[in-house]
Amino acid sequence: MRLARRLGIKLAAGLVMIWLVASGTFFLVRLMPGNPVTVAYENDLMHGMNPNQAKAATALLYGFVPRQPLPVQYGRYLWQLAHFNLGRSISYEGVPVSHIVAAAAPWTVIMVLSGILVSFLIGVSAGVLAAIRRSTKFGDLLSVSGSLLHGIPQFVIAILLAYAFTTIWAIFPFGAPYDVTIAPGWNLPFIWSLITHAFLPVVAYALSSYGGWLLTMKSSVISVLGDDFILAAELRGLRPLTVARYIARNAMLPLFTILALSIGFMFGGSIFIEEIYDYPGLGYSLLESIGKRDYPLMTGTFLIITTAVIFANILADLLYGVIDPRVRRI
Template sequence: MQILIRLGKRILAGIVMVLAVASFTFFLVRLMPGNPVAAKYNELILRGMTPVQAMDQVRMMYGFMPHQPLWQQYLLYINQILHLNLGRSISYDGVPVIHIILGAAPWTIILVLTGLIASFVVGVLAGVIAAIKRTSPTGSVLSLSGSILHGIPQFVMGLFLAYVFTTLWVIFPFGAPYNAALTPGLNWPFISSLVRHAVLPVATYALSSYGGWMLTMKSSVITVLGDDFILASEVRGIKMSTQVKYIAHNAILPLFTVFALSIGFMFGGSIFIEDIFDYPGLGNLLLHAINSRDYPLMTGAFLLITAAVIISNIFADFLYSVVDPRIRR
């Protein structure tokens, strides 16, 4: 019961936070130079419409009056958000923003979630080994691999992999998330094409985030190794495998929060990778929205990122109270 009350409070606070960020982005986005409605209006005039026709067309397309004062637009916007309506896109000629975002999200989720989980698992394991064997060559090589991969920018890694595996050795296909000749659906050729196209972008993401996980885990493990209870378990003759379990369990705690937040930030997409490998994910969407001054799409995308980060934060807190008894009440 107490947990439910706490959870309820957290969710309420989360909603307030989402609205606060939504307000902030609403004004921030409108501070950008350029006016898309005016641009569309001018375009329609150039196509030969009369000013009245053009005005009606614009109003119909976007569902709001471009001459309303900002505060009225803001109130309307907040009201719409509370009704889970994110408005219509400007650059996609009036398609509801929510549809566009939901269409792009799966691509990003495939790409980033797979890469995130792969890099987390491999990075954490490598970090444990690197810390325990830090005086041996194995440990040095692992640490070095982490530092180097952490240092290579994502777009360099992406271009490098693309060059090596799609040009030098043509092992994987380049560009597009799947072979356009196939019909999307639950059939084998489509799924295998999907997987083959995903290998390089996922590998790029995984390789460039591996170093961060590995180095963080290594330093966390080294801290735990200095703790009294590790020496104590050695002195009590606890088996090595159990000791490693003790160490890993204690060392991984600080990484949980970072991992949960990364899942939240996932909805920001991975702009460089999506751009290089031509993935129609959220990163490309955001880029497109910014380039075409598509305010509703931009605020919608930002709102999604905000909500995802806040939700994953609440989730991380609760997960923490499960894995760490000291946080429990």
């Protein structure tokens, strides 16, 4: 009951945030230099449509009719959005944006989530080691590896990996999510093709956030090691394994906040990584839509990425309440 109420409040707050972002993108489109709505409208006029036809075509494209007062346009846009209608793409010749986004989203979501999972597991374990062995060469080496990788921008890592493993030492295929000569389906060659194509992008995601996990976990473990209750557990003769579990669970707490933030960071990074690896995800569509001035697709993709980040944050927030009894509120 309490959880349901918490969830309700969070979801309501999430919807408000999505509304703010949607409004932001709406006015961004309207205020952009060159005014894409007018440009599309005038483009149609130039192609020989009469004003009414052009108005109808633009309305179909954007989900709202230009030349109406801004508040009316805004209201119509929101109304369409409430019905999950994101308008139609320009570059894909009137294909609904929701279709394009729905096709692109799984690639990005799977990539980003595997990247986070891999980097989280490796980074957190390395962080624990770096904390325990902090006065040894090995511990220093781990910390340095974390700072170094944390400092390299995501796209640089992606380009270096692509150059090293698809060009100099071509052990991985380049581009596209799978080998087009293999028929998609539940067969081994296709799945293997998916995995080999996904490997480098996932490694790029993982390497770019590994350092953050390592450094945060290291400092978190060190601070928990100094906590009174760890000494108390040792003085009560608790088994080393039990003490280690106490340390791990307490040290993980601050990482949950960062997990939520890093999902946003990863989705942002997908713009570079999907472009570099030619991966047909959300980041790729966003970049392409900017290049082709496909404004409906651009706002739609942006809105979906934002929504995903907001929901990830809500999920992390709820999980935090599950693992830390102190933040549970009546």
